[in-house]
Amino acid sequence: MIEFFQQFTNGLAVGGIYALIALGYTMVYGVLKLINFAHGDLFTFGSYLGMTFLISFALSGALPPVLAVVIMFLMVMGCVALSGYLLEKAAYLPLRHTPRLTAVVSALGASIFLQNAIMLFYGPNYEVYPDSLRISSSVNLLGLDVPVMRIIMLSISILLMLALYFFTQKTKLGTAIRAVATDQAAARLMGIDVNRIISLVFMIGPALGGAAGVLLGLYYGQIRYDMGTMYGLKAFIAAIIGGIGNIPGAMLGGMLLGVLEAMGAAYISPAWKDALAFLILIIILIFRPTGILGERTAEKI
Amino acid sequence: MKIASKLQLAGAGVILLVLPHVAGPYWTNLLNDMGLYTILGLSLNLILGQAGLFHMGHTAFYAVGAYTTAILATKFDVPILWTMPLSGLLAGLFALLAARPVIHLRGDYLLVVTIGIVEIVRITLVNNVFGLTGGSNGLLIVNPISIFGFEIFRPIHFYYLILALAVITIILFYLLHNSRFGRALNYIKHDELAAESSGINTTHYKLSVFALGAVWAGMLGTIFAAKIETVSPQSFSYSESVLLFAIVILGGPGSIPGVLLGAFLITGLPELFRELQSFRLLLFGAAMVAMMIFRPQGLIPPRRRVYDVQKYLARFPCAISSRVPNSGAGTAGTPAPNPSTAGAE
Amino acid sequence: MPVLNLSGLHKRFGGLVAVNDVSFEVPRGSIIGLIGPNGAGKTTVFNLITGNYTPDQGDIFFNGKKINGLLPHKIVKLGIARTFQNIRLFQEMSALENVLAGRHGKMNVGILASMFHTSRHRREEQLALERAIKELAFVGLEEQYGNLARNLSYGNQRLLEIARAMAADPQLLILDEPAGGMNEQETQDLLGLIATIRNMGISILLIEHDMTLVMKICDYLVVLEYGAVIATGPPAEIKRNPLVIEAYLGSDDEDD
Secondary structure, eight states, rough: OOOOHHHHHHHHHHHHHHHHHHHHHHHHHHHOOOOOOHHHHEEEEEHHHHHHHHTTHHHHSSSSSSHHHHHHHHHHHHHHHHHHHHIIIIIIIIGSSSOOHHHEEEEEEEHHHHHHHHHHOOOSSSSEOOGGOOOOEEETTTEEEEEEHHHHHHHHHHHHHHHHHHHHHSHHHHHHHHHHHHOHHHHHHOOOOHHHHHHHHHHHHHHHHHHHHHHHHHHSSSTTTTTHHHHHHHHHHHHHHOTTOHHHHHHHHHHHHHHHHHHHHHHGGGGGGHHHHHHHHHHHHHOOOOTTOOOOOOOOO | OOOHHHHHHHHHHHHHHHHHHHHHHHHHHHHHHHHHHHHHHHHHHIIIISSEEEEEHHHHHHHHHHHHHHHHHHHSSOOOHHHHHHHHHHHHHHHHHHHHTTTTTTTHHHHHHHHHHHHHHHHHOOOOOOOOGOOOEEOOOOSSSEEETEEEOHHHHHHHHHHHHHHHHHHHHHHHHHHHHHHHHHHHOOOOOHHHHTTTTHHHHHHHHHHHHHHHHHHHHHHHHHHEEEGGGGGGOOHHHHHHHHHHHHOOOOOHHHHHHHIIIIIIIHHHSSGGGGGGHEEEEEHHHHHHHHHHTTOOOOOOOOOGGGGTTTTOOOTTTTTTTTTSSOOSSSSOOOOOHHHHO | OOOOEEEEEEETTTTEEEEEEEEEEETTTTTTEOOOSSHHHHHHHHHHTTTTSSSEEEEEETEEEOTTOOOOHHHHHHEEOOOOOSOOOOSSHHHHHHHHHGGGGGOOOOHHHHHHHHHHHHHHHHOOOOOOOOHHHTTGGGGGGGGGGGOOOOOEEEEEEEHHHHHTOSSSSEESSSTTTTOOHHHHHHHHHHHHHHHTTTTEEOOSSSSHHHHHOSSSEEEEEETEEEEEEEEEHHHHHHHHHHHHHOOOOOOO
């Protein structure tokens, strides 16, 4: 039971990371019907940026830890958002009116490019997050020791997700995003600047992905240039599980995948952990291709 | 023109035959790698280029073939060449089983699933299932390929073996392209729903092409296993699949010369400019984006098929009065019976 | 026995009832028009017949054999060929290859014969080419056999779709707005073409908004509104039917 609870909270913490990345996939898919394969590498980029800010700018020494982390988060989110914006302009905007799959190839190319740019800059080995910010203590929760880091991670990801949820549901700009996702032509007729909304989506998604990258660095303490591929794929799988294009679906799917993986690793075998996500993907696509919260639509003939 | 192109072909043939004697073992070995990638690229091209199915899991089939050979050769002492048909068969069978449940998926979904297939296969190999695959160390093959008593173990031996396979592959796939089967794949690529509604069993063709591509990759796995001697999971990673994918997409999906060029550019060129090695993937990535924007059809797009139909022209009536003057059919109001159109099976 | 018989067809998309208890039949050798205001469910009925959708309820009989649930290519093989409202040719392939697509289901050679170009493959290929040219000539596109489909005029693209369908040896031809986008002369030619096809013994079911064409050529009309049949009868009778008049006057006149 203790084992189960530990795995469960661990799963939730990792699931929060999946969910944050998945939001980027699902929002882009919503407005462009495109899998932004480079999104996982933006996540990696965010993780490396966070490390750089902490070390190079001596953020971890000069300021109180909480303030340092908050500033770093904001800086990373801003920088990764800018990268997302540039990525869209360079690799996807010119392909807006070509067959969908050319954009998919472009996305793959952008992913390979980003990943190798990070490798050339930071090197091919594991990099380490400064230890001083990684809280190793645990708190006693209902008689169980839970690492503080897990609680912090889960809180930050839930906080970010709630913020996004209220933004898309309650603000005018958020409504515009949903409108573009539902029907681009109609949204344009209503006077919505579709290109601006797409740019916005390409900033919000990567900002969240970048934040997830920092969380991951703080959680595991080490990062690598190619981790974006696997985390990206798993987050995409999470988005499909929840129903691609659906924002609450991505949150649900991410958490679910995190917990299932943790349970699989604990009760089946850790060696098969990475295969589990793909197995779940195949099962979902066979039995419910629209995911848990997605709606079925008929193909227009 | 005809003679000129024949001379070109003969020239290329002579160069290819002499090349390993000039190049020395190091470069010959490199040429062998290029040859393997070329044939693999051609087999992936059937699926990705001809049928337009976004398949990024080709190394999974390659792996099934290589491991079939390695397991049979090391554990059961089967002569390597004998394992080749079985490697192809098992890879094809595996492709059918793996693709059957997901074959209806749309392009980008299929892409992610096929990446998943590669990963699942790789993890299965690492985990040493049934104690057969040797885990992450893989399997060491000691006995060489032997053809009628002649043992193939030097790079130059492999060179001629791979060259022969490449020539056979090019000829067969060229014929396949110019056939009913090749056309069916193209219909599916351009508009699957219209293909199905024209009477083409799209699921059947999509599965067939997956199986065919996998059979080829599997047979090639045998050669790879014999050549590399140590078959281990690292050789069949996701990034290998991406490389193959890039060969087809950059060279020209659906085009045999395109894939040849793509294989040369992606596996050969970086070796010629070694200082570019570490930038190789960075440049691929940028090139993939640029290609999609400026030349989505690839460096050498497929040529259109040529049909000789001269002998059939001007023999059949037209049913539209205002069109063809020598129309056999009457005017719109009084159509003439048209017995010849009804049943030409 | 009628060539086609629909009985009690229902199709829902989410909350929308697209086809509601539709029944009618197509007598052999006749031309039946399916008409109705936009969004009445006409194309959905076609998609049910051709197997692109499966009905939630009801049955479709072709030559007395139940065909609902069969895949589209199986239905083509049985003898129902179609054209599309929004033209679906293989735009990047030649006119000839488009017609060969329609012939595909009548060819038999397998993957190995295709790869080794056996004599059987060559023979079959020649017969198919001859037949494809015949169908192109039939719709007056013989000269254009080598042109890409996308380079043909709109009207010619519609004719090419008909040629592709005819290459499948249909007993029933389903035409979805065949005159859509055609000019006066082209529409006149189309009338002649449809009549010729019928005289070859092929039954025709068509959707068309051009009422003059429909009234001139159809033996019988079926009128749909909100997914349900509101009237059936010969054109002259339908023209006077108050329900039909109201359905048409009560709706706007955009294209689907």
